[in-house]
Amino acid sequence: MGNVMRGAWRSRWITVTTVLAVLLVACSSAVSFGASDSGSPNGANSGSSSGSSSAGGDAASDLAFTLYQGSEVLGEENLTVGSLQGKPLVLNFWAGLCPPCRAEMPDLQEFYDENKDRVNLLGIDVGPFTVLGNQDSAKALLEELNVTYPAGFTIDAGGIRNYKVLGMPTSVFIDS
Known part of the structure; x- marks a missing residue:
C-alpha cells in the first residue's frame, strides 16, 4: 500500500x-524576451537528472529527427526541432x-x-x-504505453550534445 501511495x-x-x-519558462520568456531588439530569441532552459544546462541557439534548433508515428501526428515524418x-x-x-x-511517459502523455x-x-x-x-x-x-504525443529518433549525436543531454530522461524547455 505504501508503494502505491508513493507511486501516486x-x-x-x-x-x-x-x-x-513550462509556465515558468513561458512567463520568464515573456519578460526577458519581450523587450528584445532582435525579435528572434533562441533561449532555452533545461533540466535533467544530472543538472541544468541550456541549449545552444541555432545549432540546437537544427536537430533533425524522424517520427515513429510517421506523418500522422505533425504532417511530416522528417523534421527539425526548429x-x-x-x-x-x-x-x-x-x-x-x-x-x-518509462515511468514518466504516462505523465508526459497526460x-x-x-x-x-x-x-x-x-x-x-x-x-541507440x-x-x-x-x-x-x-x-x-x-x-505499450499508448503514447500519442510526437516521438521520434535522431541519428545526429552532435545535435544531442548541443542540448547537453547528460542523463535520461532529460527534458528541455524551449521558448516559442
Whole structure:
C-alpha cells in the first residue's frame, strides 16, 4: 500500500513539476524576451537528472529527427526541432529501455493531452546512443504505453550534445 501511495505521489509531483516548469519558462520568456531588439530569441532552459544546462541557439534548433508515428501526428515524418515554432516546446530525451523514462511517459502523455493546443511536446529516442535500446524497443514502449504525443529518433549525436543531454530522461524547455 505504501508503494502505491508513493507511486501516486511521484506521478503527481512529476506532472506538477512539468507544468510549473513550462509556465515558468513561458512567463520568464515573456519578460526577458519581450523587450528584445532582435525579435528572434533562441533561449532555452533545461533540466535533467544530472543538472541544468541550456541549449545552444541555432545549432540546437537544427536537430533533425524522424517520427515513429510517421506523418500522422505533425504532417511530416522528417523534421527539425526548429520547424516546431509558434508554441513553447518541451523536448524530452528518452530511451526504450530506460526505467525512469518509462515511468514518466504516462505523465508526459497526460500533459500532452491537456496542453497540446498551447505547448508542443516532442520525445526524442536516444537509446541507440546509450545502449538503452534500439528503434524496436522504443516503438514497443510507445505502443505499450499508448503514447500519442510526437516521438521520434535522431541519428545526429552532435545535435544531442548541443542540448547537453547528460542523463535520461532529460527534458528541455524551449521558448516559442
